[in-house]
Amino acid sequence: xxxxxxxxxxxxxxxxxxxxxxxxxxxxxxxxxxxxxxxxxxxxxxxxxxxxxxxxxxxxxxxxxxxxxxxxxxxxxxxxxxxxxxxxxxxxxxxxxxxxxxxxxxxxxxxxxxxxxxxxxxxxxxxxxxxxxxxxxxxxxxxxxxxxxxxxxxxxxxxxxxxxxxxxxxxxxxxxxxxxxxxxxxxxxxxxxxxxxxxxxxxxxxxxxxxxxxxxxxxxxxxxxxxxxxxx
Numbered sequence: 001x002x003x004x005x006x007x008x009x010x011x012x013x014x015x016x017x018x019x020x021x022x023x024x025x026x027x028x029x030x031x032x033x034x035x036x037x038x039x040x041x042x043x044x045x046x047x048x049x050x051x052x053x054x055x056x057x058x059x060x061x062x063x064x065x066x067x068x069x070x071x072x073x074x075x076x077x078x079x080x081x082x083x084x085x086x087x088x089x090x091x092x093x094x095x096x097x098x099x100x101x102x103x104x105x106x107x108x109x110x111x112x113x114x115x116x117x118x119x120x121x122x123x124x125x126x127x128x129x130x131x132x133x134x135x136x137x138x139x140x141x142x143x144x145x146x147x148x149x150x151x152x153x154x155x156x157x158x159x160x161x162x163x164x165x166x167x168x169x170x171x172x173x174x175x176x177x178x179x180x181x182x183x184x185x186x187x188x189x190x191x192x193x194x195x196x197x198x199x200x201x202x203x204x205x206x207x208x209x210x211x212x213x214x215x216x217x218x219x220x221x222x223x224x225x226x227x228x229x230x231x232x
Contacts, residue, residue, distance in 0.1 A: 047084035048115050050091055052122025054079060054106075059099025062106060064124065070096050079124075085115045093122050102172035103129040103199040129171045131197050134164030135205025137188075144183035147190075147207065150176055157207075171197045177205050187212045 050066055054073050063072045066081045073079050085091055093111035098104055106126040113119070133149055137157050145157045149165045157163050169175060177193035188209040195202065 046087055048087065048118045049080055049084060050093065050115075050119040050122065051078065051080040052093070052110075052120065052124065053077065054124040054126070056126040057099060057104070057106075058126070058128055059102050059104045061097055062099045062104075062124075062126065063096040064108075065094045065096040066091060073124075087115055089115045091115060091119065093124075095124070099126060100199065102170065102197075104171075105129055129199075130168035131171060131199075131201045132164050132168045133175050133177065133197075133202045133205065134162060135177070135192070135203060135207065136162050137207045137209065139186070139209035140183050140188070140207075141186060141209070142183055144181065144186075145188060145207075145209065146180040148178045148180040150174075151178070154180055163207075169197060171199055173197055175202065177207075179207070182212070183209060185212055186210060 054062065055076055057073065057075045061072075062075075063070050064079065064081075065071070066083055069081055069083045071079060071081055081093075091111075091113060093108050095106045095108060098106055104126045106124055109123040109125065110121045111123075137145065137160050140157065140160050143156070143158045147155045147157060147163065147165075149155070149167075150169075153165055153167050155163060155165050174196045175194070177190050179188045179190060182188050186209045188207050191206040191208070192204045
């Protein structure tokens with residue numbers, strides 16, 4: 001009966017007393033599973049890298065810091081510190097130096113934590129700094145003077161004194177200050193009105209106004225001023 005049962009059912013049917021028979025090799029105990037079948041546990045000798053990606057870099061000189069290591073980056077793209085950290089070590093990626101020419105400010109995201117595996121999610125983003133353009137007006141008599149920056153932004157100037165265009169422009173960009181309209185009965189000339197931003201606010205633009213001849217005063221806005229370059 002047992003042979004017939006095994007032939008038909010393909011399974012052990014017992015020893016004739018109702019107790020099932022088992023193959024001692026069919027299901028080995030759990031301690032028979034080799035180490036190669038288990039997940040690898042992180043050990044005290046394991047070391048892990050810290051890496052990430054930089055974006056928005058336009059200037060030169062960006063460097064990042066991880067502990068005592070400083071890493072210079074060549075621009076946008078991936079970066080990897082050479083220092084390898086052990087599991088459980090704290091890490092903090094910071095900006096050691098910001099780019100220049102043009103001047104930029106960079107920030108780090110996901111740059112701090114505790115090492116449990118390779119760190120690859122550090123992100124560094126850079127934006128170009130902006131600076132203002134301004135200067136001084138001399139000789140203006142009353143309202144009517146309007147200055148222009150790059151032919152777009154305009155600034156009414158009511159009297160002598162300092163002026164600053166309200167919208168800053170990116171470092172490295174060129175600027176041109178001109179006279180959009182002259183005060184009644186006067187003509188104004190711009191000096192040091194052409195240049196490029198170089199990591200600082202521009203404060204040296206000079207606008208000098210003087211009484212116009214009768215023929216010139218008849219149409220004060222007909223002859224917009226040309227900005228003269230800064231002295232060599």
